[in-house]
Amino acid sequence: MKKQYWYGVIGLIILAGMFFFFFYDKDTVQSRIDYIKNGGVVPPINMLIKAFESDEELKSQLHADFDMQDVIQYFRDKYGKTINHKYTQVMLIEKLMRHLMQMYPDDWVVYLYAMVREIFPGMENEILDTFEKLYKYDRWLKDNNSDLSKMDTKDRRDMLWEKRYEIFGQDAEDVWAAEKQTEPISSALDAITNSNDMTFNEKLSLYKDSIKEAYKNSAPDIVARKQQELMNTFLDVDSVQKDLAAMPPEERKENLKELRKAIGLDNAALQRWDELDQLRDQRWDAGMQYMTERTELEKQYKGSELDKRLDSLRMKYFGDEAATIKAEEDSGYFRFKQQRKFGME
Secondary structure, rough: OOOOOOHHHHHHHHHHHHHHHHHHHHHHHHHHHHHHHOOOOOOOOOHHHHHEEEEEEHHHOOOOOHHHHHHHHHHHHHHHOOOHHHHHHHHHHHHHHHHHHHHOOOHHHHHHHHHHHHHHHHHHHHHHHHHHHHHHHHHHHHHHHHHHOOOOHHHHHHHHHHHHHHHHHHOOOHHHHHHHHHHHHHHHHHHHOOOOOOOOOHHHHHHHHHHHHHHHHHHHHHHHOOOHHHHHHHHHOHHHHHHHHHHHHHHHHHHHHHHHHHHOOOOOHHHHHHHHHHHHHHHHHHHHHHHHHHHHHOOOHHHHHHHHHHHHHHHHHHHHHHHHHHEEEEOOOOOOOOOOOOOOO
8 A cells, every 4th residue: 555655656756747847938839838748648639629619601601500520520621632642741830839838838839739739630740750849949039039120121031031941941942932933023123222323124024024034924913912902012112212312303203114114004004003193293282381380480489379270281281180190299200300201101
């Protein structure tokens, strides 16, 4: 009897030691990964249904009173065809994480593994390996965020890819396939950003060629779907905005039209954009006049008298939007002190 007692005590000590070793590590996520890899007990998944009950996508795809088996089948249908791809595994992991982290902040890693084991039995350890690598990469990003933020775009991108290959090997190209595909565009934007002697048309030509290089035969279809995004990406480059700001109005108008033609806009769309640009020009002209008069009023008046005159000035230039402008200014934001982004505002 006494011997059984001591066996029981020793067993409890061992269990407590295992619990401490795996779950009181500073890095709780890694400790749970290690717990699973070392044969730790993984709970059944039926209790996890509450984590998915509020998912709008699931509600729309399944019947109102769906159960855990419905959830499992949903994930199989959604990811099953390409689950051997690392990118798909990452998408599955991130989807499950969004649900489980919120509901089970302490044990979500173990529950994630339990879900994966049910959804794709036999692949749970491979997907756990993908998860561990993704976690190590995300942790490295957080630890090095300050240094990365100080680098220029090209050096930062090079360092990110170096770390991705270090952790994922060649699978990195699968996980970040979309980014890899658009590298020619990123390189072109780097060149445009850093150029001191390229003209606007040369920059636009380089950008157009990079889109063709990135998407190849699919370029026309992708450009048609991403016209606004592709235009804004180019216009958001500081050197492009400096070029546009330095142009006379008519030259700027023609160059914006050339950009929009290059992105595939038809004549009707070009006309609409031309009309929008005119409205934006009028608005910014009014805004600059307002700021000039505002400065003069601030020199002459104070207190309630200044407030009253500013209210009248805002109404004069902005009409129904005067209250919005006032609210912005009260918060410290003056939109017409900002550098205008031509073609975007």
